[in-house]
Amino acid sequence: MKRVYVWTLPTRLFHWLFVAFIIAAWISADEDRWLSIHVALGSALAGLLIFRIIWGIMGPKYSKFSDFNFQISGLKEYIAGIFHPSRHYVGHNPAASYIMIAMFITVGLAIVSGFLVYGIQENRGILAFLHARAFGEMDLFKEVHEFFVNILWVLIALHVSGVLMNRLLHAEDGTLTSIFDGYKNIKSDNVRLSLLQKIVAIIGITGSIVILVYALSVPNNPLVVSHTLHIDYTKEHKLFVNECASCHTLYPPSLLPKQSWVKLMGDLSNHFGDDASLEPADNRSILAYLLAHSAESSKQEMSVKIMQTLQNRDIIAITQTPFWKRTHRHIPIEVFQGDLVKSRANCKACHSDVEQGLIEDNAIRPIAMKV
Numbered sequence: 001m002k003r004v005y006v007w008t009l010p011t012r013l014f015h016w017l018f019v020a021f022i023i024a025a026w027i028s029a030d031e032d033r034w035l036s037i038h039v040a041l042g043s044a045l046a047g048l049l050i051f052r053i054i055w056g057i058m059g060p061k062y063s064k065f066s067d068f069n070f071q072i073s074g075l076k077e078y079i080a081g082i083f084h085p086s087r088h089y090v091g092h093n094p095a096a097s098y099i100m101i102a103m104f105i106t107v108g109l110a111i112v113s114g115f116l117v118y119g120i121q122e123n124r125g126i127l128a129f130l131h132a133r134a135f136g137e138m139d140l141f142k143e144v145h146e147f148f149v150n151i152l153w154v155l156i157a158l159h160v161s162g163v164l165m166n167r168l169l170h171a172e173d174g175t176l177t178s179i180f181d182g183y184k185n186i187k188s189d190n191v192r193l194s195l196l197q198k199i200v201a202i203i204g205i206t207g208s209i210v211i212l213v214y215a216l217s218v219p220n221n222p223l224v225v226s227h228t229l230h231i232d233y234t235k236e237h238k239l240f241v242n243e244c245a246s247c248h249t250l251y252p253p254s255l256l257p258k259q260s261w262v263k264l265m266g267d268l269s270n271h272f273g274d275d276a277s278l279e280p281a282d283n284r285s286i287l288a289y290l291l292a293h294s295a296e297s298s299k300q301e302m303s304v305k306i307m308q309t310l311q312n313r314d315i316i317a318i319t320q321t322p323f324w325k326r327t328h329r330h331i332p333i334e335v336f337q338g339d340l341v342k343s344r345a346n347c348k349a350c351h352s353d354v355e356q357g358l359i360e361d362n363a364i365r366p367i368a369m370k371v
Contacts, residue, residue, distance in 0.1 A: 003174075005190040006090055007182040010201030011063045014052055015179055017208065021045045022107075022152075032361035036224045039118055039125060040215030043223050046111045047211045049104060051204025058200065060191045062091030068101065069094040082165070088173060090188045099159050106152045113145035121301050122361070128227040135299045139308075228300065231357030237289045239282055247276070249348045250355040251318060253290045254298035255306065259313040261290040272317075302359050319344045 007015075021041050028038040056065040068091070069075075075094040078085075092100060119127030121138040134141075167176040174185045193201070215223045233241045233250060244250055253261065265287040268276045278286070295303040302323075309322040318324055328344075335341055341349040348354050353363040 002185070002187060003183050004090070004186055004188045005182050006062050006184045006186075006188070007178055008060055008063070008191055008193055008201075009182070010055065010193070010197075010205060011059070012179060012182060013201075013205050014048060014055070017205070018045070018048055018052075021048065021212075022156075026149075033364045033366065035118075035122070035361045037216065039114070039224050040212055042111050042114050043215050044208045044212035045107060047208035048204075049108055049111070051200075051208060052104065054200060054204065059197060060193055062191060065101075067091050068097035070097055070101075083169060085170070088170075088186050090184065090186050095162060096159070099155055099162070103152065103155045103159065106148055106155060110145060110148035110152060113141060113148055116141045117145050122226070123228045123300075124226045125223055128225075131227065132299060135301075135304060138301065138304065226360060228358060228360075230353065233355070233357070237286070240286050240289055243276075243278060243282065243286065245355070247274075249346060251347070252354065252357045253293035254295050254300055254303040254357065255318050256294065256316070256321075257296055257307065257310065257313050258291050258294045260316050261287060261294055263314045264316040265290065300358075317345075318347075 021044055025038055025041040025045065028034040028041060055063055058064075061067055069089070071094065075098070077087075078089075078094045081087075115125060115127050116130070117138070118125045119130050120134045120141055122128075123131040123135075163176055166173065172185055174183060178184045211223075215221060220226075231252070233245075241250060256264075264271075265283055268278060268283065295307050298304075306321055306323045309326070311322070315321055319328075336344045347359075350365050351359050351363060352365055353360055
């Protein structure tokens with residue numbers, strides 16, 4: 001056996017960037033306020049995947065898809081000879097060939113479904129034009145996205161297990177170390193890159209990094225921009241602002257259903273322990289505005305979620321809705337009792353855009369970290 005150069009630098013860079021971006025995307029999915037970072041990483045992954053597809057067509061030997069072994073007979077031979085192989089593989093063995101292609105397909109589907117979720121549920125990004133017609137199915141698209149992500153982790157586990165098994169049984173091949181230095185201990189010829197392949201590699205690898213930097217650093221870029229407009233309630237209904245915002249947070253009408261607003265406005269003399277009575281004409285005017293813009297009429301994620309989980313349609317406290325309780329259950333009571341918030345009803349302490357009719361994930365202040 002001799003030391004042979006199998007995996008060129010672009011192939012190795014792709015591999016480790018792919019690993020890093022997937023792990024970072026998984027971590028960033030854990031916090032709603034990191035959603036823009038999650039999408040930026042997904043965009044960079046899309047760039048990497050496109051490069052790998054091109055690389056699989058015109059790249060060097062062993063990195064080309066035409067060099068992958070998809071023959072069932074080859075797979076059977078490989079599995080039968082895992083402990084005592086009759087042949088050694090310079091590039092991907094049959095099992096790795098199937099897993100690698102499955103990973104690429106699954107990552108592609110996870111990216112596409114992720115952009116669909118972002119556009120339909122959040123009304124953001126390049127697929128936001130689908131929001132108006134498909135917002136009612138936002139949960140379906142989210143479940144599809146999570147399905148592909150879970151499949152990806154299974155494939156990653158199989159891939160890592162295969163590499164570790166090869167290391168344990170056939171360490172002399174150098175398969176594990178080859179993804180670091182590019183060399184295997186096997187009988188074959190060294191791989192070399194042509195000038196065109198070098199140019200394609202530079203554009204592909206650099207391009208994916210540029211996409212990530214662009215998506216993270218340029219505000220309101222097409223990949224993450226929100227298409228939900230802020231609402232100037234003063235222009236829309238000045239009386240609503242003057243009467244309601246003078247005492248507490250100006251809650252968007254889209255946070256409660258019509259029945260709740262009717263009940264709330266019908267008993268203002270006992271408004272959470274205070275007398276907030278209005279002139280009959282003012283009461284009717286504000287109520288009409290609330291009903292016209294209630295949760296039933298909104299296509300925002302928060303409104304849809306509230307309506308989906310609300311059993312009692314005449315709850316007048318937003319903090320008593322099942323959706324509010326579920327999304328805030330992880331926040332310690334000390335946060336709400338602290339000087340920075342003071343009350344569960346003080347939404348604007350954390351949601352900086354709530355009085356503009358929005359509750360965007362990236363506008364959430366990390367108050368809990370300051371406790």
